[in-house]
Amino acid sequence: MNEKVRMEGIFKRFPGVIANDGVDLDIREGEIHALLGENGAGKTTLMCVLAGIYSPDAGTIRIDGEKALIRSPRDAIRAGIGMVHQHFMLVVPYSVAENVTLGLNKPRFLLNERKLEAEVGKVAQSFGIQVDPHAKIWQLSVGEQQRVEILKSLYRGAKILILDEPTAVLTPQEVRELFVTLRQMARAGHTLVIISHKLEEVMSLSDRISVMRKGKRISTVNTKDTNPTELARLMVGREMLFDLHKEKAIPGDEVLSFYNLHALSDKGLPALRDISLSVRSKEIVGIAGVAGNGQRELAEVITGLRPATSGKVVVNGKDVTNNSPRQVIDQGVAHIPEDRKGTGTVPNLCVLDNLMLKCYRVEPFRNGPLLNLSRIREFAQKLVKQFRISTPSLETPVRLLSGGNVQKLILAREIATFSELMIAVHPTRGLDVGATEDVHQMLLEQRSKGAAILLISEDLDELLALCDRIDVIYEGKFMGEVPAEGEQIETIGLMMAGKKGGTKEPEAASLQAHA
Amino acid sequence: MTWDVILATLAAAIKAGTPILYATLGEILAERAGILNLGLEGMMLIGALTGFLICSMTNNPWLGVLAAISSGALLALIHAFLTITLRAQQVVSGLALTMFGMGLSGFIGKVVIGVPIVSYFRPFDFPILSQIPLLGEVFFQQDALVYISYLLIPILSFWIYRTRPGLHMRAVGENPATADAMGISVTGIRYFYTLLGGCLAGLGGAYLSLAYTPVWLENMVAGRGWIAIALVIFASWDPLRALLGSYLFGLVDAVQFRAQALGLAVPSFFLNMTPYVATILVLVFATRQTARRHLGAPTALGIPFAREEKT
Numbered sequence: 001m002n003e004k005v006r007m008e009g010i011f012k013r014f015p016g017v018i019a020n021d022g023v024d025l026d027i028r029e030g031e032i033h034a035l036l037g038e039n040g041a042g043k044t045t046l047m048c049v050l051a052g053i054y055s056p057d058a059g060t061i062r063i064d065g066e067k068a069l070i071r072s073p074r075d076a077i078r079a080g081i082g083m084v085h086q087h088f089m090l091v092v093p094y095s096v097a098e099n100v101t102l103g104l105n106k107p108r109f110l111l112n113e114r115k116l117e118a119e120v121g122k123v124a125q126s127f128g129i130q131v132d133p134h135a136k137i138w139q140l141s142v143g144e145q146q147r148v149e150i151l152k153s154l155y156r157g158a159k160i161l162i163l164d165e166p167t168a169v170l171t172p173q174e175v176r177e178l179f180v181t182l183r184q185m186a187r188a189g190h191t192l193v194i195i196s197h198k199l200e201e202v203m204s205l206s207d208r209i210s211v212m213r214k215g216k217r218i219s220t221v222n223t224k225d226t227n228p229t230e231l232a233r234l235m236v237g238r239e240m241l242f243d244l245h246k247e248k249a250i251p252g253d254e255v256l257s258f259y260n261l262h263a264l265s266d267k268g269l270p271a272l273r274d275i276s277l278s279v280r281s282k283e284i285v286g287i288a289g290v291a292g293n294g295q296r297e298l299a300e301v302i303t304g305l306r307p308a309t310s311g312k313v314v315v316n317g318k319d320v321t322n323n324s325p326r327q328v329i330d331q332g333v334a335h336i337p338e339d340r341k342g343t344g345t346v347p348n349l350c351v352l353d354n355l356m357l358k359c360y361r362v363e364p365f366r367n368g369p370l371l372n373l374s375r376i377r378e379f380a381q382k383l384v385k386q387f388r389i390s391t392p393s394l395e396t397p398v399r400l401l402s403g404g405n406v407q408k409l410i411l412a413r414e415i416a417t418f419s420e421l422m423i424a425v426h427p428t429r430g431l432d433v434g435a436t437e438d439v440h441q442m443l444l445e446q447r448s449k450g451a452a453i454l455l456i457s458e459d460l461d462e463l464l465a466l467c468d469r470i471d472v473i474y475e476g477k478f479m480g481e482v483p484a485e486g487e488q489i490e491t492i493g494l495m496m497a498g499k500k501g502g503t504k505e506p507e508a509a510s511l512q513a514h515a
Numbered sequence: 516m517t518w519d520v521i522l523a524t525l526a527a528a529i530k531a532g533t534p535i536l537y538a539t540l541g542e543i544l545a546e547r548a549g550i551l552n553l554g555l556e557g558m559m560l561i562g563a564l565t566g567f568l569i570c571s572m573t574n575n576p577w578l579g580v581l582a583a584i585s586s587g588a589l590l591a592l593i594h595a596f597l598t599i600t601l602r603a604q605q606v607v608s609g610l611a612l613t614m615f616g617m618g619l620s621g622f623i624g625k626v627v628i629g630v631p632i633v634s635y636f637r638p639f640d641f642p643i644l645s646q647i648p649l650l651g652e653v654f655f656q657q658d659a660l661v662y663i664s665y666l667l668i669p670i671l672s673f674w675i676y677r678t679r680p681g682l683h684m685r686a687v688g689e690n691p692a693t694a695d696a697m698g699i700s701v702t703g704i705r706y707f708y709t710l711l712g713g714c715l716a717g718l719g720g721a722y723l724s725l726a727y728t729p730v731w732l733e734n735m736v737a738g739r740g741w742i743a744i745a746l747v748i749f750a751s752w753d754p755l756r757a758l759l760g761s762y763l764f765g766l767v768d769a770v771q772f773r774a775q776a777l778g779l780a781v782p783s784f785f786l787n788m789t790p791y792v793a794t795i796l797v798l799v800f801a802t803r804q805t806a807r808r809h810l811g812a813p814t815a816l817g818i819p820f821a822r823e824e825k826t
Contacts, residue, residue: 014823053696054823074698089693091686092814102686103697109678152697 004029010059019045021215034202037212038432051083052076082153083162097133143174172493252281255452261311271297273476286467294476304328334419347399387412404435532765534719538743541715548708549688553609556740557616562720587717595709602819635729688813691820
């Protein structure tokens with residue numbers, strides 16, 4: 001196989017971090033090359049350099065053996081490089097055809113929608129990509145939007161296609177479809193680079209794997225000559241524990257239950273449609289589903305951040321439906337919100353203040369109307385140590401901390417006072433392996449201490465590892481419930497795509513009668 | 516009230532609405548590309564003064580208009596440089612521009628206060644069309660700048676919705692990162708439409724001093740720039756709706772003026788106030804509707820863009 005791309009000595013610094021520290025990488029024509037590494041290893045930065053989004057501080061890029069100057073996305077497109085970003089680069093109000101042809105000079109001036117759509121449709125078909133060119137982006141599922149992104153690059157004649165975490169937002173079935181498409185493309189002579197941190201995925205799809213760690217390329221291996229254990233060691237730099245120690249626990253009393261819950265989304269559309277569930281102490285119940293199917297709204301309704309239009313939320317036997325967030329907190333509810341820097345913390349306030357957000361008004365942190373600063377400081381210091389939050393000082397603004405440390409801070413604050421119920425939304429999203437392990441351990445610890453935990457996540461492996469049972473949400477409804485066992489992954493995938501299933505209906509369904 | 520009075524009031528409404536229309540159209544273009552320019556009032560004032568000065572020097576109102584357009588663009592260039600290149604706060608920069616325009620025009624304009632000009636834009640009957648009963652009298656016995664504004668509406672609508680440059684402009688206002696990744700020059704497009712917006716604001720100002728009341732008065736724009744900013748939301752960034760909104764305001768203006776002339780037993784202060792009260796009402800109405808139906812505000816409006824900035 002010929003060498004298609006060679007990157008030499010790529011160096012890229014962002015304020016305060018070196019994202020790429022002299023990276024060399026070669027990519028061969030027609031191969032599927034996986035770029036593996038933890039979050040923050042510099043994979044995306046490296047590929048953004050190749051796609052002209054970032055300009056490197058040093059280093060050269062060769063394409064087909066010739067030195068290429070790529071200083072803007074336009075240069076990259078001309079060099080035949082296309083990138084599908086993790087957060088899709090689509091103009092949401094536009095149609096598929098408009099998005100695909102955006103930035104092209106053909107047609108030069110007048111837009112003839114019908115002609116444009118016909119042309120885009122034809123190209124899509126020739127690549128075996130199924131998508132309606134007339135549809136608006138907001139009408140499409142995430143999987144379809146991804147297809148539009150791929151089509152966009154192919155339409156521009158891209159020979160090298162980079163995909164950044166392409167499976168993060170897909171159901172297992174959609175992942176399989178995507179892989180079929182990608183393999184087809186590779187057979188047709190396209191060169192593919194897949195950025196990922198999922199070992200199984202990389203093993204099943206790629207021809208070669210380059211592992212990155214802390215801004216450096218550690219090694220490149222042939223997929224057939226390696227195994228997940230070796231990859232994990234390369235990725236993390238130490239042996240990894242794959243199995244979490246989950247003790248058997250017998251669930252206790254019912255802590256949270258909600259019946260026939262309805263709520264609206266920000267857009268005023270129904271987000272929750274008649275869902276019911278109960279969670280008992282000493283158990284973790286997982287909510288699986290593709291993003292945007294009502295998970296966020298569910299967490300917000302329970303924690304009092306969003307009104308329920310009908311239905312009932314009961315915590316510890318007390319009706320807290322549409323109570324204020326503070327009333328809900330006072331019932332012993334902890335919340336790890338989806339949006340760490342928006343809902344979870346005040347980024348411009350320091351670590352100390354953020355740790356105190358929930359308990360500043362209880363003794364001993366309060367001294368009449370004043371804050372008892374010495375007590376607060378003592379307590380914050382203890383939390384920082386106990387939860388291994390790495391911060392230069394207590395006075396450091398939270399916005400300067402890494403994602404993992406912000407998450408540990410939130411956990412510390414929420415766990416500090418024992419909570420009987422914890423609502424955790426995507427608690428490990430965007431965290432590296434080490435921080436993820438920590439967060440998982442903390443959640444399991446809470447469970448064994450007797451808390452009831454509702455865990456909302458898109459990461460099926462995480463749900464299967466932590467939960468006792470898993471409910472699948474689709475368009476604001478529960479599709480069914482399964483016990484958290486590995487062999488259920490197929491069923492869960494089908495339910496995530498809207499098929500009813502599971503071994504039994506959600507537990508609370510039986511409670512509807514007397515609700 | 517006779518037909519004559521009604522028709523004359525409507526014709527006056529169009530005249531009064533035209534400067535607001537120009538400014539609104541200009542702001543729509545800039546905001547569609549993602550740049551909020553609160554300097555409208557300042558650009559209109561400078562446009563009105565420059566147009567008036569050049570016209571009184573050359574006796575050619577067209578040269579005056581040209582000068583007004585250029586001066587509006589020049590002021591917009593300051594805003595563009597600050598907000599696009601230096602990525603300053605758009606609100607702050609716009610407000611500064613308004614204050615700058617007010618001060619500068621007041622200062623320079625002192626010499627020409629009350630000076631009459633000989634040639635300015637006078638109404639003339641548009642051939643054939645002015646003969647249409649009722650409509651002709653309202654729409655086609657106006658001056659040249661009004662006729663040009665009629666033409667501008669279909670041109671801009673077509674430009675925004677049906678052409679590739681229009682598609683690119685909207686893409687830059689909706690999602691600059693995407694536009695950039697697709698090889699569109701976000702900076703170039705934002706500069707272009709900010710300047711174009713300045714041109715139209717200058718033209719709107721010139722309409723006041725070269726057609727509406729052919730004289731220079733300090734602060735003669737009198738809040739019309741702010742009305743235009745409110746109208747952009749009311750119009751939900753659409754040129755045709757901007758036309759309706761502008762004429763609605765023109766009507767409020769014309770009616771209050773006539774009411775004063777008729778000697779209505781209401782203090783003139785209250786009548787003078789009506790356009791501004793109407794602005795507040797429009798804003799309340801329009802923003803409520805916006806909140807409810809997401810009336811097409813460009814998503815990236817007011818947000819600076821930098822390729823390498825992590826968000």
